Amino acid sequence: MDTHKQQPAKPDITFRSDIEQLVDRFYDKVKADPVIGYIFTEIVQVDWPKHLPVMYNFWEFLLLQGKNYQGNPIEKHFDLHRLHPLTADHFDRWLMLFQGTVDDLFAGPVADDAKFRAYAIAETWKPKFTGGHGVQILKPTD
Numbered sequence: 001m002d003t004h005k006q007q008p009a010k011p012d013i014t015f016r017s018d019i020e021q022l023v024d025r026f027y028d029k030v031k032a033d034p035v036i037g038y039i040f041t042e043i044v045q046v047d048w049p050k051h052l053p054v055m056y057n058f059w060e061f062l063l064l065q066g067k068n069y070q071g072n073p074i075e076k077h078f079d080l081h082r083l084h085p086l087t088a089d090h091f092d093r094w095l096m097l098f099q100g101t102v103d104d105l106f107a108g109p110v111a112d113d114a115k116f117r118a119y120a121i122a123e124t125w126k127p128k129f130t131g132g133h134g135v136q137i138l139k140p141t142d
Helices: 016-032 037-043 048-064 073-083 088-105 109-130
Strands: none
Touching: 016 037, 016 048, 016 088, 037 073, 048 109, 073 109, 088 109
């Protein structure tokens, strides 16, 4: 007799409530993280009740064709970069935490898409902030 109980399969990301669970768990990890947490808690001092619904809308837009997101996320990060320079390590840590949170909670095609989209965001944005292998967008102001 097999004494190993099989873990139930993880659900895929299907509903807005799944997005909310993912975003909430991810930001719980971010706030406690020694590499990037201080950016959110000390530098930006994020207004979580305002920020979290925006993130729900953003990820719902990307993953479930939600219609409620309006914004320019890269511009917000350029503003942050002017306050506190973002490094490749910051983007790499953000990606690791996000993908790890997806893996903790979900499995399936939409979960895979979430991890890919986070990877694409991190890898596309990283050189825009750090110089990297692309043209640096941020230039010193005169």
